[in-house]
Amino acid sequence: MKLKRKQEFKKLNPNYAALFRGSDGSAMHAASHIAGGRLRTDFISAEIGVSCVRMKKENTREQIILGIDPGTNIMGYGLIVVRGNAYELLQYGVIHLKKYGSHELKLKKIFERITGLITEFLPDHVALEAPFFGENVQSMLKLGRAQGVAMAAALARDIPISEYSPKKVKMSVTGNGNASKEQVAALVRMLLHITEEKGLLDATDALAVAICHHFHSGRLQTRGTASGWKSFLESNPSRLAQPTRPKKEPE
Template sequence: MTQITNLGAEKIILGIDPGTRYLGYGLIRITRDKVHVLQYGVLNLTKYTTQGAKFLKIHERVMGIVEEFMPDEIAIESPFFGKNVQSMLKLGRVQGMVMSISFSKGIPITEYEPKKVKQSVTGNGNASKEQVAKMVEIISGIKLDGKLHDATDALGIAICHHFHNKNISSSVKGTQKGWGAFVNENPDRIK
């Protein structure tokens, strides 16, 4: 059993909202459980005409962010099931690319479904992008650019990850036991 130490330690989390037209990213720093926004933005990929050019730009930008900020953890939105199989495949490739960067740098990465992110940030799994953005503003204490929904979604993904880890850490009462123990000790929290 490993003792969790210094739960208030500083941590940087990179949130990624993957896309092949627009990719949102958001970096937060957690200090003593307070969320500070470090940087957020949207990578506009609409000017690139080939998938190869888009993927190269995504790789360059995400790698640049990782190398500049050296996040402790990365959180990414998992692709949702839709009717357009080609869109799913493209999003899966983007997600795989981000995972590959994460693995190559030794950074843990976690996926979250869109409803899980919305539920964690707003309390409503069917919240709108505007509601997510408003709650991200309230949680972080800063005014965000309302036009950058992919970026505010990425910040929401990072905040969801923080809340998720905080709940897991506090529920295991100071010890690192893993998911199996958490599930056994908290059957009412698993749905």
């Protein structure tokens, strides 16, 4: 299925090889695993406009969900294929961002890599883990920006997005809202029959987000799901900053 999509995309886009190259001409890499146990080290991301062709699926009953665990140093991602009530692993991995010096460059790379995943796998839905609230305001601000850029990559391609709290993701997968990363990883590996070596906790977190969305997708209401910026803001009014009124000077 994936190979056929790539072949169709290549026919429709003569500059296919050039599209999947970085701005410096080199392929973009990220640690990743693909279903079937084959280690993939040549993940490539596309620097392309939002007008890129989006192919139709042959099997309309099949749904691909891209789960994302936002991060400013390591961002996890995981894709699952849903057929009816059954689901299986498509691919999972992490995107290393620590090597990029500035925060702005990290945001650029996040957008490029998420766009590349969307171009390659054509997900029907993107599910993200909501940032948790910590004491370090600057860290929370940067994490929120990273999540926002990942959202923008999906919304720019008209892909619906959903957001789930870490507690809800853990509860959905393990039945314990306070489960550790290791516990989540163990359950995800069991559910998706992952036999590769342990590790990539951010990637298994992302798969957990995708599984969480699958479990809740049948019960989702309009709130929390969006197919564009306007829809997202209408569904999440609390995310809008409220203007502050200036204080009156005492007479």
